[in-house]
Amino acid sequence: MAIEDDVLVIGGGLAGTTAALAAAAEGAQVRLVTHKQSTLRHASGLIDILGYTPEGDGPIVDPYEALAALPEGHPYERVGTDAVRDALSFFDEIAGDEYAGSHTEANALVPTHGGTVKPTARYPSSTAAGLASLPEDTLLVGFETLSDFDAPLAASHLEAAGAPFTARGVTVPFPGIVRDDAKINRYAHLLDREETVQTGAGETSARDALAATVEPHLEGEPRVGFPAIMGDEHPAEVRADLEDALGVDVFEVPMGPPSLPGMRLEDLMYDALKDAGVRITSGVPVVDYERDGGAIDHVLVDRHGQEIPHRADQYVLATGGLVGKGVRSERERVFEPIFDCYVPHAADRYDWFVEDVFGEQPYARFGLVPDRELRPLDADDEPEFSNLRAVGAVLGGYDYAAEKSGAGVSLATGYVAGGRAGAEASG
Amino acid sequence: MAHDTEVLVLGGGSTGCGIARDLAMRGLEVTLVERGNLTDGTTGRMHGLLHSGGRYAVSDQPSAVECIEENKILRDIAGHCVEMTGGLFVQRPEDPDDYFREKLEGCRECNIPARVLSGREAREVEPYLAKDVKRAIQVPDGAIDPFRLCVANAMDAERHGARIETHAEVIDLLREGDDIYGVKVRHDSGPGKRAHETPGTTEEITADYVVNATGAWAGRIGAMADLDVEVRPSKGVMTIMNVRQVDTVINRCRPKGDADIVVPHETTAILGTTDEEVEDPDDYPEERWEVDMMIDTLSELVPILEEARTIRSFWGVRPLYEPPGRGTKDPTDITRDFFLLDHEDRDGVSGMSSIVGGKFTTYRAMAEQISDHVCEQLGVTASCATADEPLPGSENLAVLDEGMDDFGLRSPIARRSKQRLGSRSAEVLDTDDANPVVCQCEGVTRAEIQDAISQSGSDLNAVRIRTRASMGNCQGGFCCQNMANELHPEYDEGTTREALDELFQERWKGERHALWGEQLSQAMLNYALHATTMNRDNDPASAEGPVDYEAFDGGARTASPPRSDGGER
Numbered sequence: 001m002a003i004e005d006d007v008l009v010i011g012g013g014l015a016g017t018t019a020a021l022a023a024a025a026e027g028a029q030v031r032l033v034t035h036k037q038s039t040l041r042h043a044s045g046l047i048d049i050l051g052y053t054p055e056g057d058g059p060i061v062d063p064y065e066a067l068a069a070l071p072e073g074h075p076y077e078r079v080g081t082d083a084v085r086d087a088l089s090f091f092d093e094i095a096g097d098e099y100a101g102s103h104t105e106a107n108a109l110v111p112t113h114g115g116t117v118k119p120t121a122r123y124p125s126s127t128a129a130g131l132a133s134l135p136e137d138t139l140l141v142g143f144e145t146l147s148d149f150d151a152p153l154a155a156s157h158l159e160a161a162g163a164p165f166t167a168r169g170v171t172v173p174f175p176g177i178v179r180d181d182a183k184i185n186r187y188a189h190l191l192d193r194e195e196t197v198q199t200g201a202g203e204t205s206a207r208d209a210l211a212a213t214v215e216p217h218l219e220g221e222p223r224v225g226f227p228a229i230m231g232d233e234h235p236a237e238v239r240a241d242l243e244d245a246l247g248v249d250v251f252e253v254p255m256g257p258p259s260l261p262g263m264r265l266e267d268l269m270y271d272a273l274k275d276a277g278v279r280i281t282s283g284v285p286v287v288d289y290e291r292d293g294g295a296i297d298h299v300l301v302d303r304h305g306q307e308i309p310h311r312a313d314q315y316v317l318a319t320g321g322l323v324g325k326g327v328r329s330e331r332e333r334v335f336e337p338i339f340d341c342y343v344p345h346a347a348d349r350y351d352w353f354v355e356d357v358f359g360e361q362p363y364a365r366f367g368l369v370p371d372r373e374l375r376p377l378d379a380d381d382e383p384e385f386s387n388l389r390a391v392g393a394v395l396g397g398y399d400y401a402a403e404k405s406g407a408g409v410s411l412a413t414g415y416v417a418g419g420r421a422g423a424e425a426s427g
Numbered sequence: 428m429a430h431d432t433e434v435l436v437l438g439g440g441s442t443g444c445g446i447a448r449d450l451a452m453r454g455l456e457v458t459l460v461e462r463g464n465l466t467d468g469t470t471g472r473m474h475g476l477l478h479s480g481g482r483y484a485v486s487d488q489p490s491a492v493e494c495i496e497e498n499k500i501l502r503d504i505a506g507h508c509v510e511m512t513g514g515l516f517v518q519r520p521e522d523p524d525d526y527f528r529e530k531l532e533g534c535r536e537c538n539i540p541a542r543v544l545s546g547r548e549a550r551e552v553e554p555y556l557a558k559d560v561k562r563a564i565q566v567p568d569g570a571i572d573p574f575r576l577c578v579a580n581a582m583d584a585e586r587h588g589a590r591i592e593t594h595a596e597v598i599d600l601l602r603e604g605d606d607i608y609g610v611k612v613r614h615d616s617g618p619g620k621r622a623h624e625t626p627g628t629t630e631e632i633t634a635d636y637v638v639n640a641t642g643a644w645a646g647r648i649g650a651m652a653d654l655d656v657e658v659r660p661s662k663g664v665m666t667i668m669n670v671r672q673v674d675t676v677i678n679r680c681r682p683k684g685d686a687d688i689v690v691p692h693e694t695t696a697i698l699g700t701t702d703e704e705v706e707d708p709d710d711y712p713e714e715r716w717e718v719d720m721m722i723d724t725l726s727e728l729v730p731i732l733e734e735a736r737t738i739r740s741f742w743g744v745r746p747l748y749e750p751p752g753r754g755t756k757d758p759t760d761i762t763r764d765f766f767l768l769d770h771e772d773r774d775g776v777s778g779m780s781s782i783v784g785g786k787f788t789t790y791r792a793m794a795e796q797i798s799d800h801v802c803e804q805l806g807v808t809a810s811c812a813t814a815d816e817p818l819p820g821s822e823n824l825a826v827l828d829e830g831m832d833d834f835g836l837r838s839p840i841a842r843r844s845k846q847r848l849g850s851r852s853a854e855v856l857d858t859d860d861a862n863p864v865v866c867q868c869e870g871v872t873r874a875e876i877q878d879a880i881s882q883s884g885s886d887l888n889a890v891r892i893r894t895r896a897s898m899g900n901c902q903g904g905f906c907c908q909n910m911a912n913e914l915h916p917e918y919d920e921g922t923t924r925e926a927l928d929e930l931f932q933e934r935w936k937g938e939r940h941a942l943w944g945e946q947l948s949q950a951m952l953n954y955a956l957h958a959t960t961m962n963r964d965n966d967p968a969s970a971e972g973p974v975d976y977e978a979f980d981g982g983a984r985t986a987s988p989p990r991s992d993g994g995e996r
Contacts (some may be wrong), residue, residue, distance in 0.1 A: 042952060044960045052965055059965070061978045100983060108980035114908055115920075118962035119979070133979035144861040147873060150912035156920035160968035164976045173861070180863045180872075181837060256905065256956050322951035329943045331719065350715050353942055357935035357954070358964035363947060364954060401951075401958035402965075 002298050005031040005279065006425035008312035009418070010286050010299070010338065011326065013038040014407055015392025016318030017269035018414030019421070022090065023316070024276040026422030032278055033301060033310065035285040038266055039324045039393075044254035045228070045261025046110060046127070047091065047099065047411070049084065050076070051119035051404030059119040061106050063408070073397045075409045078372050079416045084408065087415035088121065094272045097236075098264070100128040109133045113149045113227060113255045115157025119404060124261050126235050130225050130251030135164040139221040140253070141214055143174040145182065148255055149227040170217045175199055175209035184258055188232040207238060211245035223249040228261050235264065286310075286338050295387045299338070314387050314421035317341075317368075317376070318414065321393030327366050334366050336394065341368050341376040341384045343396065360399070367396025374417040387424075389417035432458040432590070434801055435609060435634035437597055437648055439463075440470035441573060441787055443640035444580035444591075445794030445813070450801060451587035452816065453809035458632055459581070459589060460612050462596040462644075464889045466577045468708075469642050470787065471892065472743025474665050474690045474699040476676060477501060477509055477569035478788040481516060481541065483763070484533030485526070485682075490763055490786070491537040497789045498567065500814050501576075504791075507820040507849025508576040512691055514568025514676035515549060517728055518561045522681040530680055531564055541566050553673050555729050568676035570692050573787060574892035575847065579818040582882070586819065593889070594621045600651040600779075601631065607652055607770070607778035609633035620884030622918060623925040636804055638797060639781040642746035643708035649781060654774050656781050657751070660708040660744040661758040663700035664717040666941070669736040669900050671696045672729055679728060683759050686724035689732075694869065694899060698725050698732070704758045708744045717742075718940050736945040738902055739937030748783035765793050767800060820849030835862065840870040847895065848875070865913065866906040868899025876913045885918045887911060887930035902946075903934035904953025908961070924968065931957065 007023040009016050012034030020032045050066050052058030054074070060066045067081045076084055092102045099122045101108055107119040109132040117132040130138070138158075142151030151169030158167040176190045176197030190197065190206040199209045214224060224242075230252050231238035242250045254261055273280060281301065288300040288307070298311035319326025319338065328337050334345040334352075343366060346352060352363045368376040368390045375383040376390045391413035393400065400406035434450050436443045439461025447459040461467065480494030502509055518527045534541035542565045549563040550556050581591045594615035601609040609632050616625035639648045642658070649656035671691040679687035685701045698721040705711035718740050726733040747761045755761050765785030771777040780800060785793050795811045802809065834841060834856040845852045855878045856862070862874045871894045883889030887910055890896065896910055897903035903910075911927035918926070935950075942950055958964040967974045 042956070048959070051962075056965070059967075059974060059979075061975075101980060103983040104980050106978070106980045108982070109974070109976065112961045114961040114963065116962045116966045116968065117974070118959075118965075128982055131980065131982050133976045134981045135976070145863045147863050147865045147909040147912060150915055153912055153915035153920060153923060156915075157924070157968055160920055160924075162967060162973050162976070180835065180861050181840070254960065256908075256960055259960075322948045323955060325948060329947050331722075331943045348715065349943055352947075353939050353950075355939075357932055358958065361954065363942065364951065401955045404959060404962070406955075406959060 002309035002311040003031070005029050005310070005312045007031070007314045007316065007418070007421045008033065008299065008310055009316040009318055011318030011320060011324070011392070012282065013040055013318060013320055013324060013392060013410065014265070014269065015410035015414040016316070017273055018087070018091070018411050019316045019318055019391050019418030020278045021094065021272055021276055022415045022418030023422030023425070024278050026419060026426055028422035028426040030278045030422070031281060031310065031312070032273065033281045033284065033286055035283070039320055040262040040266040041259055042257040042323065043262040043406070044259060045124050045265045046118070046120040046254055047122035047407040048119070048404040049088070049121040049408035051107065052402060054399070054403060056402070059107065059109065063107055063121060064105055073369065075370065075395050075398055075413050076405070078370050078374060079412050083416050084412045087412040090415050091122070091411050095122070095268060098125055098268055099123065100125045111154070111158055111225065111253055113154065113253050115154035115161070117158070117161055117163065121408065124252070124264065126228070126230060126239055126252040126261070127254065128251065129223050129249035130253060132158065132163045136223050137166045137221045138168070138223050138225060139218060140167060140169040140225045141217070142169060142171045142227065143177070144171050145174060145177050145180050146187070146227060149253065154253070168219070168221070172213050172217070175213055176206050184229055184260065185232065187229040188260055191238045192231045192234050207241045208245060211242055215246060218246065218248065221248065223251060225251050225253050228252040228255045228259065232260060289339060294385060296339070296385050313425040315389070316417050316421055317388060317390040317394055318392050319394050321367055322363065324393060326394035336368060339384060339388065341390070342378045343368060364399040364401055365396050367394055369397065370395055373420065374413055389421055391417045429631045429633065430458065432456050432632060432634045433636070433805065434458070435460070435632055435637045436640055437610065437638065438468070438640035438642060439465040439577070439581065439591070439593060440468050440640065440642055441577050441580070441790035442642065442782055442785060442793055444577045444584065445790045446638055446640055446797050447584040447589050447591065448580045448587070449794045449798040449811055449813050451584040451589040452812050453798065453802065453807065455805070455807060457584060457589040458592065458634070459584065460592045460595040460597060460610065460632065462594070464593055464886065464892065465581055466574050466892060468644065469743050469746060470573045470577050472665070472741055473573055473787055474688065474697040475570050475573055475692045476688065476690050476788070477571040478786070479514060479566040479568045480537055480539045481514065481530070481534055481564070481566040481568065482678065484537050484539060485529045487763065488533065488537055491533065491539065493789050493792060494786070495537060495539045497792055498569065500791060501571065504814065504817045505571070505576055505579065505821050506824040507846065508572045508579065508818070509569055511567065511569045512675045514566045514678060515544070515553065515563040516566065516678045516680035517549060517556065517563045518680045519557070519727060520559055520561050522679070526682055527562070527564070527680055534564065534566060539566055553675055553677065555672050555731050556677070557728055557730055560728070564680065568678070570676065570690055572693070575820070576818070578893055579820055582819045592618060593883070594886070597648060597651070598629070600648065601633065602652045602776070605776050607637055607776060609637065621886040621889070623885045623922045623929070636801055637779040638801060639779060642783070643744040645746065645781045645783050652776065652779070654770055654776060656768060656783065657748070658783050659747045659749070659758065659761065660705050661747050662703050662705045662711050662742050662744050664713070664721060664740055664742050665700055666698040666718055666721040666740040667738050668696040668698065668732070669738045670694065672731055672735060677728055686721045689725055689729060693895065695738070698722070702759045705744065711742070711744070713742050713940065737941040738900060738946055740940035741937045746783055746785070767797055769800070820851045823850040836872060840864060840872065843870045844872060844875060865909045866894070866896035866899065868901055868906070869895040871896040873913060876910060880913060880917070885914050885922050885926045887926045888933055891930065897930065897934055901949060901953065902938045903931060904949065904956055907931045907934065
């Protein structure tokens with residue numbers, strides 16, 4: 001007996017969760033199967049639509065205007081500009097107060113932890129006060145035990161990037177951090193749980209102690225930026241307390257992995273899945289499938305060595321790209337490991353890359369070729385299966401890193417594919 | 428600008444640094460110039476094998492004897508650079524019995540401790556050896572860190588008064604009539620430690636005697652004074668695995684061939700190598716078949732290599748030389764002996780000798796002989812002490828593990844730091860400042876990075892070779908940025924950014940040859956972190972035109988109610 005659903009989504013990142021939510025919104029019974037931790041913990045938590053054109057022009061102020069000019073085959077071209085708008089609205093509904101940026105179609109410029117700025121469409125509300133396009137003087141605060149973020153250097157870099165304000169950086173000890181190699185979570189938990197820490201002034205709460213540490217360094221700046229470790233479960237509360245104590249706006253600068261904003265985004269999506277009644281099977285891989293003519297009959301999920309069949313009317317593949325292992329490679333080939341869908345690539349692996357690390361990297365575009373229904377196509381441009389759609393980074397033909405389009409493509413394709421799969425399955 | 432010195436050594440590889448240390452210890456005034464980083468040429472591009480001599484026990488017994496002698500000396504004077512892994516010469520069923528016997532006899536004739544293991548015994552030592560391995564000869568091969576060794580020589584030379592100039596390229600030899608009296612160098616960023624974004628200068632350095640220890644580049648230097656030094660550069664590939672599949676050096680026991688050695692090295696294992704003559708030591712093809720051959724051929728000895736993750740490949744050029752008239756066709760047949768070409772004897776041009784050929788394991792003995800020659804030229808009678816005096820870091824290894832506390836570091840990190848720093852551990856790690864880990868893969872802390880920066884300026888590749896930071900699984904994707912952060916505030920933002928870009932590109936250069944499987948996934952992740960999360964590929968600070976900040980979203984705060992904070996804002 002197989003486990004039966006209307007729509008089965010394989011993959012639990014931003015694209016997969018969006019697809020599952022969109023399918024559920026159509027009234028379908030949806031199951032999401034995820035294997036490992038999603039790559040969201042590597043991601044900044046920003047929702048980029050398009051920051052640069054494939055030709056490298058940018059930063060783009062209005063991403064929607066630029067979408068129209070994208071080449072044929074780009075995932076955005078496949079779904080169309082209106083679908084991108086709808087998908088962002090769909091996300092805005094899910095995110096509620098936790099994300100900002102929906103008041104305008106213009107991109108924001110967000111300071112990065114390296115001190116550059118990057119264009120993005122939606123940003124966590126914890127980042128909102130830090131926008132580089134906001135001409136307010138800024139104090140950045142780094143911690144001496146946190147080597148990922150050097151606040152004085154980032155401030156100096158922002159100035160070199162032409163930011164329209166004065167930025168200053170200071171490095172301070174983080175109250176309550178005793179070990180030099182404490183994990184990021186430890187910082188967040190200290191603030192989240194309001195733990196008691198020892199300071200020169202005696203015992204105090206972690207938030208108070210942090211504010212007291214920073215306060216003497218303020219020189220009238222109206223905003224203060226910290227690395228994105230300001231709380232795990234309750235970042236808004238942590239931030240509000242710091243703002244009250246310091247009397248200035250407080251914001252987070254997005255960081256590399258492990259990224260709390262990325263993990264918070266994941267939590268946001270999974271809370272929404274629960275609310276929408278999506279069934280979740282996690283920690284297990286889909287390893288194989290059975291075909292029924294031109295369609296997928298069922299897939300096999302490996303649970304502790306047992307292969308459990310899962311059957312649905314419609315399937316959505318959201319297993320990620322090279323990073324998420326939805327696209328894999330060997331010395332001689334690049335492939336999609338579950339359904340062996342067609343992945344175009346040069347025969348010689350020395351043609352998979354170019355010399356400049358930031359050049360036009362062919363490997364960055366590896367992935368499945370979709371039709372306008374987002375069904376992956378085989379080498380002859382025929383759909384691989386009548387009931388399989390692919391979304392997010394498993395799709396090829398675009399370089400999300402160069403374009404800053406990763407989250408946007410995940411949302412737009414997830415929204416479209418999930419919606420259609422849901423409609424077909426329940427209709 | 429001009430500078431005068433007694434001896435000028437050209438080349439900052441193991442030979443050059445060894446000579447500089449030797450002569451400085453004998454009390455001579457020494458200046459060493461190197462075009463790039465220390466170890467930039469051949470030394471930094473080898474597999475890190477400390478020869479037992481077993482490899483040459485059949486073909487070249489004098490070399491074998493020299494190797495085992497130097498092997499013992501280096502264990503004493505450079506213990507913090509050496510890991511005595513032991514080695515096996517492994518015979519597969521198709522490999523000739525005669526050769527196996529000759530190898531064993533040869534080892535014994537050269538006083539190389541050698542013991543025969545059955546196939547089963549060999550697999551007990553190395554469980555991943557192929558099931559059909561017939562038998563093996565166990566010898567005292569080891570692994571040695573060429574970067575650490577070379578840097579220790581340079582540091583000790585400096586300690587004895589030598590001037591070490593990296594990023595100083597020789598652009599001309601100064602010759603008057605039949606006498607060479609110095610060189611003209613171009614400093615990448617002025618004399619002293621390298622600093623990115625600092626304009627360079629040129630300098631004339633005159634010397635009583637010049638030693639050309641530029642290895643595969645010796646012909647280039649010679650040509651600047653119309654001297655013919657016919658080095659035959661021969662390239663070899665090395666492929667680095669992300670873990671140690673073996674803990675002892677594995678050699679294939681057959682007469683000769685490509686892809687016949689695996690050297691465990693720190694957290695990695697290095698597969699080597701090929702041997703192919705090239706025209707230009709700076710420009711030769713790095714080809715796919717070479718990498719594939721390493722994996723395919725060495726999988727015959729260690730089958731799991733076929734499925735394992737490689738993190739990068741690199742090529743080195745050997746400075747092969749053979750005396751005129753021999754005309755050997757196959758570079759693998761050219762002797763690994765070294766030759767001292769005294770240009771006065773050979774060409775009637777005084778003031779300079781060139782060193783060509785040679786092997787890393789015997790660098791110290793070579794340096795001793797060359798230094799003897801230099802002293803003879805200069806009428807100096809001081810004798811060599813390099814075989815007895817430990818290198819900085821190796822002075823007090825016996826007490827290292829017993830007496831030293833862990834500097835507040837978790838023990839695996841402390842252990843690795845102490846291995847790298849040897850007896851310098853206390854000096855470097857005993858700090859009151861916060862000392863977080865900067866490179867997670869290799870467990871390198873801020874104190875080590877700062878120590879390396881104090882030695883080498885804003886050159887993060889020099890920091891890398893001193894610390895191993897950015898040389899692990901992520902190939903710098905996660906830590907390049909953090910390493911660059913450590914340059915600030917001593918170096919300004921622009922300098923830091925340029926240093927970061929240079930290191931990131933350098934890491935990419937070798938990783939390109941490992942782009943499949945896990946490492947391709949890693950490359951995409953690194954690219955995404957640097958391009959997506961940090962926007963380093965489109966950094967407005969490096970862009971030509973300004974960004975119109977005003978046109979972008981400035982936030983929705985005007986629409987939200989003001990916070991009730993008592994009007995303090």
